[in-house]
Amino acid sequence: MQTAPSLLSRFGLLRPAISSFGVMSRSVSTAYDVGASTNIKWHEGAVPTEAKETAMQQRGVVVWFTGLSGSGKSTVACTLEHALAESGKITTLLDGDNIRHGLNSNLGFTAADREENIRRIGEVSKLFADTGIITLVSFISPYRKDRDRVRSRVPEGKFVEVFMKVPISICEERDPKGLYKKARAGKLKGFTGIDDPYEEPSNPEVVLEAETPDGKRISPQEQALKLLEYLRGKGFLEGPSK
Numbered sequence: 001m002q003t004a005p006s007l008l009s010r011f012g013l014l015r016p017a018i019s020s021f022g023v024m025s026r027s028v029s030t031a032y033d034v035g036a037s038t039n040i041k042w043h044e045g046a047v048p049t050e051a052k053e054t055a056m057q058q059r060g061v062v063v064w065f066t067g068l069s070g071s072g073k074s075t076v077a078c079t080l081e082h083a084l085a086e087s088g089k090i091t092t093l094l095d096g097d098n099i100r101h102g103l104n105s106n107l108g109f110t111a112a113d114r115e116e117n118i119r120r121i122g123e124v125s126k127l128f129a130d131t132g133i134i135t136l137v138s139f140i141s142p143y144r145k146d147r148d149r150v151r152s153r154v155p156e157g158k159f160v161e162v163f164m165k166v167p168i169s170i171c172e173e174r175d176p177k178g179l180y181k182k183a184r185a186g187k188l189k190g191f192t193g194i195d196d197p198y199e200e201p202s203n204p205e206v207v208l209e210a211e212t213p214d215g216k217r218i219s220p221q222e223q224a225l226k227l228l229e230y231l232r233g234k235g236f237l238e239g240p241s242k
């Protein structure tokens with residue numbers, strides 16, 4: 001029978017740098033209970049986040065877009081992701097509409113379902129950021145306490161809340177999916193900003209507005225650029241300092 005290393009080298013998968021890797025053992029401690037789970041324990045990985053960040057020459061971060069439907073979350077997140085990819089950065093984009101097609105397809109728009117939606121995606125975004133990935137998250141996320149809970153789960157300084165501060169009049173004017181029209185006509189109940197709450201962030205890292213104080217419209221490219229500069233200034237676009 002062939003051993004694992006000889007199989008790997010047969011397929012050309014074993015590089016000299018890893019030819020001498022060893023089996024990483026994990027310390028065994030007493031199991032305990034967490035939430036609904038009993039008899040579990042936490043396992044530390046053998047490869048720290050910093051090593052992955054050094055390999056990618058960037059730092060893991062959660063860039064959390066929050067705002068009304070039509071405020072431009074997806075557009076700016078997409079534009080930013082494209083710009084980051086152009087400069088060789090490793091990113092992922094988690095978008096409410098898309099995640100509701102899969103992972104969260106069992107959730108609707110009640111307050112409890114929105115809370116669970118944000119809790120789950122907060123945990124997913126933490127996993128990505130802990131892997132050193134620049135993680136863009138675009139959800140209405142209407143409740144302050146749900147966003148703050150995600151912030152508290154992510155390592156200090158690695159949660160960047162981006163508030164799309166766009167008046168509902170502009171979102172309604174855009175209305176790309178016709179949902180405001182439907183909600184105003186009473187055909188869609190519990191629509192955020194119409195008959196469901198949206199709680200503005202109290203202390204977001206970045207605020208993106210739709211217009212300058214003198215009424216000039218701000219393009220998605222300009223908004224994405226502001227964010228790019230913020231991320232660069234905070235050192236997320238280079239590896240950890242030695």
Ligand SMILES: Nc1ncnc2c1ncn2[C@@H]1O[C@H](COP(=O)(O)OS(=O)(=O)O)[C@@H](OP(=O)(O)O)[C@H]1O
Binds near residue numbers: 097100115190
């Ligand atoms: N009742 C109601 N309220 C708000 N939005 C609604 C609703 N029903 C469907 N949609 C569509 O779902 C998208 C929002 O999903 P999210 O997962 O971001 O919502 S939440 O964070 O859980 O509140 C949202 O997408 P965006 O327009 O991109 O924000 C809408 O297209």
Ligand SMILES: Nc1ncnc2c1ncn2[C@@H]1O[C@H](COP(=O)(O)OP(=O)(O)O)[C@@H](O)[C@H]1O
Binds near residue numbers: 067175
């Ligand atoms: N800065 C902007 N200026 C003008 N139109 C914008 C801007 N950002 C987004 N839009 C447009 O507004 C609409 C809603 O944007 P979208 O990104 O889908 O919002 P959200 O994801 O918050 O629902 C789209 O038609 C988009 O092209």
